[in-house]
Amino acid sequence: MRPIQAAYPAARFRRARSSDALRRLTQENVLSVNDLIWPIFIRDGAAIREPIASMPGVFRLSLDLAVEAAAEAADLGIPAICLFPYTDPSVKTEACEEAWNPDNLTNRCIRAIKAAVPQIAVMTDIALDPYNSNGHDGLVRDGLILNDETVEALVKMALAQAESGADILGPSDMMDGRVGAIRRALEAAGHKDITILSYSAKYASAFYGPFRDAVGATGALKGDKKTYQMNPANSDEALRLIERDLREGADMVMVKPGMPYLDICRRVKDTFGVPTYAYQVSGEYAMIRGAADHGWINGEAAMMESLMAFKRAGCDGILTYFAPEAARLLRG
Numbered sequence: 001m002r003p004i005q006a007a008y009p010a011a012r013f014r015r016a017r018s019s020d021a022l023r024r025l026t027q028e029n030v031l032s033v034n035d036l037i038w039p040i041f042i043r044d045g046a047a048i049r050e051p052i053a054s055m056p057g058v059f060r061l062s063l064d065l066a067v068e069a070a071a072e073a074a075d076l077g078i079p080a081i082c083l084f085p086y087t088d089p090s091v092k093t094e095a096c097e098e099a100w101n102p103d104n105l106t107n108r109c110i111r112a113i114k115a116a117v118p119q120i121a122v123m124t125d126i127a128l129d130p131y132n133s134n135g136h137d138g139l140v141r142d143g144l145i146l147n148d149e150t151v152e153a154l155v156k157m158a159l160a161q162a163e164s165g166a167d168i169l170g171p172s173d174m175m176d177g178r179v180g181a182i183r184r185a186l187e188a189a190g191h192k193d194i195t196i197l198s199y200s201a202k203y204a205s206a207f208y209g210p211f212r213d214a215v216g217a218t219g220a221l222k223g224d225k226k227t228y229q230m231n232p233a234n235s236d237e238a239l240r241l242i243e244r245d246l247r248e249g250a251d252m253v254m255v256k257p258g259m260p261y262l263d264i265c266r267r268v269k270d271t272f273g274v275p276t277y278a279y280q281v282s283g284e285y286a287m288i289r290g291a292a293d294h295g296w297i298n299g300e301a302a303m304m305e306s307l308m309a310f311k312r313a314g315c316d317g318i319l320t321y322f323a324p325e326a327a328r329l330l331r332g
């Protein structure tokens with residue numbers, strides 16, 4: 001596309017910006033509540049709303065309050081909620097068996113939300129880190145992250161979540177071959193309508209710090225995740241990973257983190273034209289929220305501008321901790 005433009009003064013770009021009416025008429029992208037997926041942190045117990053120091057305004061919720069949050073999200077028109085468990089260190093092991101326990105925190109939460117708020121889509125995270133005593137997304141032997149053994153564990157985890165009623169499975173582990181393995185297992189088990197939103201292009205990022213605090217993985221993690229998460233310097237590789245996951249049966253794909261990787265979002269959308277999502281991760285939330293809390297930026301305006309940026313970059317939706325706040329503003 002190459003727009004033709006008259007020369008100044010025949011062309012004055014400011015004409016189209018001269019009033020609210022003209023600005024609205026010429027606006028190219030729209031952010032709506034339908035674009036939002038709300039990640040929440042869950043924990044055991046009852047009536048607990050536990051603050052997370054590095055994410056002001058975000059809480060770990062006991063299951064009863066997670067169900068309330070899902071109902072609130074549905075009332076606001078948010079289409080999906082995504083669950084992240086804070087697991088007690090005592091249930092973490094090297095074999096990560098708790099990950100596929102049908103009665104683990106996540107699976108109980110899926111059932112509770114689907115029973116009380118069936119209209120909201122429940123998304124889950126597939127990775128072993130909340131259940132792993134060494135904090136990694138995969139099984140570890142002799143200091144190495146094992147790919148194929150991890151994929152087998154992830155398949156069990158995915159099936160347990162599917163049985164519990166999850167609508168969207170989100171493999172976030174970055175092992176090779178996991179989307180295909182999960183898709184085959186879902187088909188074999190008769191789960192034909194469960195979607196996979198693959199964390200296809202997930203970078204080894206410093207912006208996940210507050211999240212690891214939130215799920216209690218910070219202390220556990222030994223080393224870094226660079227042998228499975230992507231090198232932030234790479235872009236072509238993201239396209240190869242997206243193509244691979246689509247060929248293995250992903251319905252939707254994700255780029256993560258979000259704001260520092262909008263160039264990747266745009267390349268993915270332009271190249272494949274598939275449902276494309278970005279995760280505005282914990283560190284991005286903390287930066288905007290922290291600056292706003294100090295009075296250094298206008299938090300509401302920065303939040304809405306950051307979310308619109310994802311739409312402009314070609315995203316169909318955004319996972320964001322701002323989801324309820326943004327939804328309230330969008331509803332007016």
Ligand SMILES: NCc1[nH]cc(CCC(=O)O)c1CC(=O)O
Pocket residue numbers: 125126127128129137172173207208209210211212225280281282283
């Ligand atoms: N599989 C773990 C997982 N799933 C989502 C996030 C990060 C989300 C955020 O920072 O908001 C992470 C952290 C990590 O890979 O270490």
